Amino acid sequence: MAKEKITHSICVGGPMTIHVKDGVIRRIRPIVLTDDDAQGWVIKARGKEYTPQRKTTLSLLGYCEKDKTYAYDRIKYPMIREDFIETPDGQNRNTENRGKSGYRRASWDEALSLVAREIKRLHATYGKETLTAITSSHHSWGLVGYKISLFNRFFNMMGYTRVMDNPDSWEGFHWGAPHTYGYYWRLGGPEPFDMLEDAMKNVETMIMWSHDPDTTRGGYSAQESALWRWWMKEMGIQFIYVDPFNNFSSVKHADKWIGPRMGTDAAILEAIAYVWITEGTYDKEYIAKHGHRFDEWAQHILGLGVDGTAKTPKWAEELSGVKAADIKAIARRWASTVTTGGSGMRGGFGGACRTVGGTDYARLLVSLLAMQGMGKPGQNMWTGTCGGPMNYNFWFGGYSDPLASIAKAPVCDVPAANTVSQVLYRTNLPDAILDGHYEWYGEGFCGGGLDFEFTRHVYPAPGCNKVHAFWRYGGSFYGTMLDTNKWTKMYQSSELEFVINQDIYFTPETRHADVILPACSNLERVDIGEVGNSGNGGYCSHSQTGNSWQVIVYQDKAIEPLWDSRSDFWIFSQVAARLGWGEAFTEGRSEEEWAKRFWQFSDLPKVMSWEQFKEKGYYIVPVSFKEENVDPKTGLIENWDRYPGFQWFAEEKPCNTPNHKDFQEEGLLGTLTGKFEFVSESMLYWAPDDEIRTPIARYKDSWEGHKSLSADKFPYGMISPHPRFDYHTHYQQHSKWLWEIPENRKVINGNPYLICRINPKVAEEKGICEGDVVKLFNDRGQALCVAHITRRVNPETIHVYTSSGIYNPVELGKAGAVEKGGSINVLTPGRLMGDYIPAMVPNSCNIDVVKAEADPNPGQGWEYMLEAVDKQQEATQRPMNTSIEADIIFGEKEAK
């Protein structure tokens, strides 16, 4: 073959080796290490040696990157809504047609000039606060182009009404766990440092609560930890999975799976505590020393508290549907063996914490881990992702690092600070725009302290004008925010005089814009980044420990920008130039020169020059540089500087873990008392009347759940966990290869219906068969899915993945229309968890289901894309249930 050009980049699916042939991307491969690259670590445990494969991994999404780059739904040219009128007062612009109207092609100059004119008009009329802007998370990777860097630089320099993100993936841990054990600076999550080795050496039982690691992949760590969990499984560690869905990890690894009714996890945790307290099987010495007001809590568990109800396993059985005998067995296994566990993706996540009362679920889980001596060898809060060996002494910035943004010094010369104090809150952005008023508590991400959860915000801020323009950048909230029919109503409101959408793809939100600015993908521009690094000091720091290899990548431009697309940096600098501050924005640097700044302010210059780095394309950081740490027998690195998470606390040593606070050095936690608070002093201080997150964490019936009024009408709990076959909304619409996975979608009449999972008992009652189109519905919305009948969900639960990148209402641009693209968040409640808790709760969602017909129209909502959807798909569909095929190849499977 002709020699192919090879470059490298990073996506949320992992690090990529990109082959380019004659200017066209040929293939995407993992990075296969060469002899020049660093040696790997070796963990010696239970008589064996474990070392990672000498290659990085990519999730299935990474292998879709080429297909995605050339996708049919790329925005090819700047576009302007065909019935948009640039009225001088911003009124009468046919805003009610947003989502319905078509577009006309525009030149870059026409589009950019319109954007600049409108910004000047809006600023002159209402002030800088009149424009708001928001990005999705992780639609690109790299320290130059990521939102906290480039987006912040542009909008901070201009001044705008910032939209606070909510911690949508781990609400309960963020708003709950800090009141039990601190760690607000880790946004409620634990310290995973060096936990893999600890577990490999010591653990006998893993508690995987509300956790599907093979699906959530440590966040953005590809399949790096998949092998770790096989090592653990094959050495005989017992895995207990708790999830209403016998998820993709559980169904392979679980020695015991229990599937409680959604939102009742807290009751099971209380019952486990009941068993331990009545049988005396918890670490009394540890609790006496490190627990605060434990005895009052224990009284509550025993039924001697205010509610007078003993939290017995039988009590929990009635709520959760899990047998008391099973709860007792798990309680005793947990107490009698060396047990590590946690919730969700990195230990402090999981669908259970995204229910009403998810805060108290999180607090109870931490409380139980404390009761067994959290921090002793093999007894910790960790879930088999993150916590791999890492070289903490080698610094390279991650995306949330204050030192790793082009909006901040020293990377830029003049930092970009936003001069507008008014803010909005993402979950309720449509409410604020539509009602003209919104109030809420908290700073969105409350890493600054427990008190950050209780600050009060009002929109419009005193002295500020309301928002009249919206600049949307990257991704679709139809799949990730809740009660999303609201977003259509917002877009069609005349309150929004001007809407800009800047994206690589024609997403569901792009379709609601007045002006569309086509950005190029990560593979068409230069950037720099470390795989999986969310920041070494920023939030959830050192998440690159989810990888077996620490990989820093020169994200070279593989191909030139396709069609008329341009890099986000180019687009922003062009607008800045038209607004008169172009040079201040760029500081005269090209994208490559910005990328080089991150090399310059890292430890990379100690090991390789900029030219060497560019040439090689990546650098593998050895877990230790010291010669004496190498095992002479194998050449592998057997020693490194270890900082085992939380062990400092149990061992009562000054804390030395990365990303710690000063008070930890005195042996204190981040709670008000510095101890595990079984009765929360911070809740008593700031919000003693909070009815959801009470001073004593406990199970409470949800305002939407199996005991709420709406359950009579809508008897099933819908759970919509983070997706296995997508990342946020960033792949499903773009790569049709994903539609060919039977567990993901099924194409009927040209529309890719999302799979929902229904227990056979429910299917029988409702007359639903495998592969039928069904309608999921409640008072908020209706969505068509295809039914997969499976005993992997309990009969109370319907499972369907969230984060559909596709939103395809049967009636275009109509709020409340039947949704057939899989954005099931038209069903989820927009109500926040509690009066004081600004958390979204997608998994407290009552629905009903009926058999339905497929929509006869093929991909109706897609007609405004520049290329019509390929109508060939149906002919090439795979059967959903491959068991017939399996019978032929492997022999018959079904009972006769």
Add this chain to the structure above:
Amino acid sequence: MRYGIAVNSARCMACYACFMACKDEHCGWGSALSAPQPHMGQFWMNIVEWERGDNERRIKTATVPTPCSHCDDPACMKAAKNGAVYKRPDGVVIIDPEKAVGQKEIVDACPIHAVYWNEELQLPQKCTMCAELLDDPDYPGKEPRCVEACPNQALVFGDLDDPNSEINKVIAANKVTQLEALGNMGSSVVHLNVPTAFLAGTVFLPAEEEEVCIGAHVKATCECGTVYEMDTNWAGDWEFEDLPKNKKFTIEITADGFKPVSYEAFTDADHYVAETYLERV
């Protein structure tokens, strides 16, 4: 030298990395060994999945990557005219993208449905084991794309003729599970640990005690005479995995101080036999 892929089904999580890597390599791009694969509709690296078990208390899945087996005596080769299908000296079975035009019999001949029909090109198509890459001295990779993509070491590539190769070590260390559809024919793709059937259950103390029974003795006797035995674990559960298919079993459960219980079971499929509530003697 004979190229082979060992498919260790026990390690497969159905993460679909192999499936996507295969599509990434072959969709829209051809070589001397294959015409471009259509964008959708063909699955040269097909993942066959089925759900195992008939009770929520014990459900597992089987997930078996099933590309072309590259059979020793390929049925597709026999069905082909003009030598349109040939087996290379390294064992890789190739459908010649020019000679095979119009020969739909090649699709129909495959006992494991691994050959696909390209309507547009009127061509049968299938896995090449990425031989076109392995043949190319300029290609930097050393393995077929699916194997390179597997994070779980569920796919292992190597030389079946080299007794010291990694693939032969993996085959020796695991249970070879011949695909039923291939009869007793050998092939260059070797499946390992494809599950057969399990029988499982849980033993409880009398219902009012709300306790599982740990350490109850469970004995499963096959009509063929083989006896399987275990004690219930910490969860009161018992399970016999990978039993011979389509056999009658007698399950006997005994525990000191309780009346013995027995069941009949049949391994036509995976069964959760019973939640057993013991009675005190």
